[in-house]
Amino acid sequence: MQTLSIQNENGIAIITINRPDVLNAVNDVVVAELGQAVQNTTDDESIGVIIITGAGEKAFVAGADIKAMSKMNAEDALTFGQNGQKMTMLIEDSPKPVIAAINGFALGGGCEIALACHLRIASENAIFSQPEVKLGLIPGWGGTQRLPRIVGKGKATEMILTGEMISADEAYRIGLANAVVPLNELSKTSLKMAESILKNGPNAIAQSLASINAGSGLQIKHGLEMEVKNFSELFGTDEAKEGLTAFIEKRPPKFRS
Ligand code: CO8
Secondary structure, three states: OOOEEEEEEOOEEEEEEOOHHHOOOEOHHHHHHHHHHHHHHHHOOOOOEEEEEEOOOOEEEOOEOHHHHOOOOHHHHHHHHHHHHHHHHHHHHOOOOEEEEEOOEEEOHHHHHHHHOOEEEEEOOOEEEOOHHHHOOOOOOOHHHHHHHHHOHHHHHHHHHHOOOEEHHHHHHOOOOOEEEOHHHHHHHHHHHHHHHHOOOHHHHHHHHHHHHHHOOOOHHHHHHHHHHHHHHHHHOHHHHHHHHHHHOOOOOOOOO
């Protein structure tokens, strides 16, 4: 891949967006490669958790590539926007948890990639913003849809209408970041969270993500119906038998070979 590197660390895939000269700005090559990398790591049975991060110490992703966008007409922008949305849906729909390890600026499309991830861990120098209105644009890769679902409509509206940057601490305060750690501990903390998830049943994890994602668009009554169906289906799996038996036998469960 031209714009990404992928490592497998004991069942945890680390995908690094690697265009540090432009603060990891996302052009159409990154959109295609990131989508492919998420698909490949999702399909890889040796992988249980995926981490997405940016190269260098300054940026996770400073947005869609503004130089590339300056040459687009409305038709090009529609294709670029739709391809970016497909890539974010691959992240959100992955049955394997995707953690954004946010190592600096997460702006515009960079914030939107982080929003599509299931969990977000920020370094202390991370900065979040949806600054599209400053360019005469609006978010196009899910910012108007996912940000209100994560931080609430009021705060999301403020961020999108002002385009102002917020600090990692503020992102944590409003529930946008799950944790804030010093930059030199970001990788270790992200891996630790991934390892703690890896101890749990992979089907249960996939069904948890599916239930949370599907439920956010449903009325509570329909969400509860879907949840109990997913809950009961797990009773047919070896994984649930192992989890329940291990508790009774007072031993740790063994979910993965
Ligand atoms: N696109 C292209 N190049 C970029 C980008 C970007 N988003 N961000 C930074 N760069 C480049 C700079 O041009 C510069 O390159 P060069 O050295 O060749 O001039 C290099 O990265 C380093 O950047 P700076 O010198 O500007 O570094 P500073 O520390 O001074 O500033 C900032 C850092 C504050 C992050 C600044 O670079 C900045 O404001 N960047 C743009 C941020 C932004 O507006 N992002 C949102 C873009 S819009 C978007 O993401 C829409 C997503 C939805 C798309 C839907 C498609 C239709």
